[in-house]
Amino acid sequence: MAQPQDLLYSKEHEWVKLDGDVATVGITDYAQDSLGDIVYVELPKVGAAIRQFGTIGVVESVKAVSDLFTPISGSVIEINAGLEADPALVNREPFAGGWLFKVKASDTSETAKLLNADAYAELTAG
Amino acid sequence: MSPLASDSGVALIFDEGQEGRANRYVDAGASLDAFLPKALLRDDLPLPDNSELDVVRHFTRLSQRTFGIDLGFYPLGSCTMKYNPRINDAMANLPGFRDLHPYAPDELSQGALQVMYELERSLASLFGMAAFSLNPSAGAHAELAALLIAKKYFKDRGETHRDKVIVPDTAHGTNPASAAMCGFKVISIPSDARGRVSVDEIKKVLGPDTAVCMMTNPNTLGLFEDHVHEITAAVHAAGGLMYYDGANANALMGNARPGDMGFDLMHLNTHKTFTIPHGGGGAGHGPVGVAAHLIDYLPTPVVVAKQRSNGDASTAPSDRLTFTLDFDRPKSIGPMRSFWSNFAHAVRALAYIYANGAEGLKKVSALAVLNANYIRVNVRDVLTTPYDEICRHEFVASAQELKKETGVRALDIAKALLDRGFMAPTMYFPLIVPECLMIEPTETESKETLDVFIAALREIVATAKTDPQSILDAPKNTVVGRVDETRAARHPDLRWHPGKP
Numbered sequence: 001m002a003q004p005q006d007l008l009y010s011k012e013h014e015w016v017k018l019d020g021d022v023a024t025v026g027i028t029d030y031a032q033d034s035l036g037d038i039v040y041v042e043l044p045k046v047g048a049a050i051r052q053f054g055t056i057g058v059v060e061s062v063k064a065v066s067d068l069f070t071p072i073s074g075s076v077i078e079i080n081a082g083l084e085a086d087p088a089l090v091n092r093e094p095f096a097g098g099w100l101f102k103v104k105a106s107d108t109s110e111t112a113k114l115l116n117a118d119a120y121a122e123l124t125a126g
Numbered sequence: 127m128s129p130l131a132s133d134s135g136v137a138l139i140f141d142e143g144q145e146g147r148a149n150r151y152v153d154a155g156a157s158l159d160a161f162l163p164k165a166l167l168r169d170d171l172p173l174p175d176n177s178e179l180d181v182v183r184h185f186t187r188l189s190q191r192t193f194g195i196d197l198g199f200y201p202l203g204s205c206t207m208k209y210n211p212r213i214n215d216a217m218a219n220l221p222g223f224r225d226l227h228p229y230a231p232d233e234l235s236q237g238a239l240q241v242m243y244e245l246e247r248s249l250a251s252l253f254g255m256a257a258f259s260l261n262p263s264a265g266a267h268a269e270l271a272a273l274l275i276a277k278k279y280f281k282d283r284g285e286t287h288r289d290k291v292i293v294p295d296t297a298h299g300t301n302p303a304s305a306a307m308c309g310f311k312v313i314s315i316p317s318d319a320r321g322r323v324s325v326d327e328i329k330k331v332l333g334p335d336t337a338v339c340m341m342t343n344p345n346t347l348g349l350f351e352d353h354v355h356e357i358t359a360a361v362h363a364a365g366g367l368m369y370y371d372g373a374n375a376n377a378l379m380g381n382a383r384p385g386d387m388g389f390d391l392m393h394l395n396t397h398k399t400f401t402i403p404h405g406g407g408g409a410g411h412g413p414v415g416v417a418a419h420l421i422d423y424l425p426t427p428v429v430v431a432k433q434r435s436n437g438d439a440s441t442a443p444s445d446r447l448t449f450t451l452d453f454d455r456p457k458s459i460g461p462m463r464s465f466w467s468n469f470a471h472a473v474r475a476l477a478y479i480y481a482n483g484a485e486g487l488k489k490v491s492a493l494a495v496l497n498a499n500y501i502r503v504n505v506r507d508v509l510t511t512p513y514d515e516i517c518r519h520e521f522v523a524s525a526q527e528l529k530k531e532t533g534v535r536a537l538d539i540a541k542a543l544l545d546r547g548f549m550a551p552t553m554y555f556p557l558i559v560p561e562c563l564m565i566e567p568t569e570t571e572s573k574e575t576l577d578v579f580i581a582a583l584r585e586i587v588a589t590a591k592t593d594p595q596s597i598l599d600a601p602k603n604t605v606v607g608r609v610d611e612t613r614a615a616r617h618p619d620l621r622w623h624p625g626k627p
Binding site: 034036037039040060062063064087088 | 537553554557560611612615616
């Protein structure tokens with residue numbers, strides 16, 4: 001399964017891409033494949049303060065409703081407005097157009113608690 | 127015509143009517159005027175205009191195109207879709223029960239009250255609880271009742287700081303939902319490698335804030351929680367209460383009792399365990415049971431029996447006891463619903479208990495367990511059975527390996543089973559098993575039926591390896607083919623709108 005090398009991953013199957021102190025967050029290809037067709041994504045509000053590994057939203061698929069966690073702390077600065085009309089973007093392009101939200105990270109050193117692509121691949125190999 | 131009509135040949139009743147077609151057997155206009163103020167009468171409701179024959183044909187056609195336990199095998203895990211003996215319906219239809227008004231005074235309702243009393247006593251004895259209330263309408267409703275009881279109990283003891291409810295990750299989704307609805311915070315506990323609730327994980331989260339630990343036994347993997355005594359002891363030592371989710375009670379009737387395992391609260395789904403028709407979601411019946419220290423908190427009313435002055439212990443209960451509905455219970459959480467709940471279900475459940483007797487119910491559970499294990503050992507070489515040991519009344523299989531190999535998922539196997547004349551098993555639950563199929567055959571199926579089902583499951587897996595597309599395209603033999611579940615979830619179209627196609 002596709003695992004971009006330049007991203008960091010959480011055990012809860014989110015990915016994060018850091019650009020300065022702005023982090024873009026999404027769910028992994030493994031996560032979207034396990035969930036099946038996604039029908040609704042509930043995201044935090046812009047301006048919300050979120051804490052690393054806290055529950056910040058919900059992903060609903062035809063199979064189940066699952067909690068969404070944030071891999072990094074900070075303040076939400078943008079959400080992917082395209083998901084409202086087309087939540088299937090998360091299935092089609094989990095690492096690109098299906099990103100979920102952007103955070104102004106409060107402490108970029110938190111990334112030390114995340115996994116690199118190889119470690120995440122190992123986690124989901126079973 | 128609606129889209130449904132073109133897909134399936136089933137028109138909506140609104141689309142079948144023609145203005146002015148309805149047979150006017152009753153002149154409703156004049157009689158309604160006499161009963162209702164003019165301001166309450168409406169003529170803007172777009173009611174369908176159908177002849178009696180249209181209506182009869184419409185609903186007869188629908189009844190022929192549905193699927194239920196009366197038509198075929200229905201292995202829907204944790205739902206206990208067993209045959210509903212017709213004698214139960216005959217009893218519920220006795221005029222003395224059927225035509226009884228809910229406001230009839232106790233002295234004119236003795237037979238009905240006796241039914242409720244004897245069902246309550248039977249359930250208490252079968253499951254080892256001090257008392258039951260028949261008031262809640264279904265399982266989740268009874269869970270809520272039980273948690274309200276726990277909340278009131280802790281309040282009376284001055285322990286309002288107990289606000290945590292412990293729920294295993296194999297639990298039915300209603301457990302955390304009921305706890306949250308009751309204002310508790312939910313702590314989810316991971317299962318161990320054997321698919322059991324981990325005693326160590328529970329001990330880690332126990333403390334002065336523990337209110338209730340909710341358990342299903344056997345759990346939703348179909349496995350008996352063999353450390354249950356250790357868990358109930360630990361929770362009690364921390365001052366918490368143990369709750370037994372009775373969804374899987376069909377596995378242990380007469381063989382093991384939640385009361386003996388140390389549970390303080392429990393519910394039953396009599397519509398599952400005691401054979402009441404419940405396809406399509408209702409109506410249910412969810413007695414809630416308690417240990418002695420919680421009796422005062424049960425929902426009202428409770429049926430109580432008083433010895434008659436001329437009573438003699440050698441005569442039948444109806445000859446020596448007088449039954450009354452007791453509403454005067456100051457500590458009660460109050461009624462969970464109006465009147466006597468779904469009373470006809472109490473009649474059905476009691477009829478089932480009396481038809482089987484204590485030994486018969488024990489055999490029911492033994493056969494339910496035997497049937498589940500028979501299917502399990504006959505499919506485990508074609509599907510993964512992640513917890514491969516003797517199960518109780520149900521077991522889980524995983525299509526994860528098949529999906530990797532062929533692209534055929536649990537969902538597709540389920541659709542292919544519909545094509546072969548079976549209801550699909552429960553899918554994608556419990557959540558800890560990927561591509562999960564949860565199969566519960568119940569005791570009412572013959573070996574021949576189980577053999578045909580096993581052969582179908584094996585054939586579907588074999589076909590998935592040679593011609594996966596044919597499984598991905600299933601079902602083809604059903605009235606409605608593969609439905610677009612994603613579109614249904616994203617753009618639900620739930621009701622008819624006048625003038626809209």
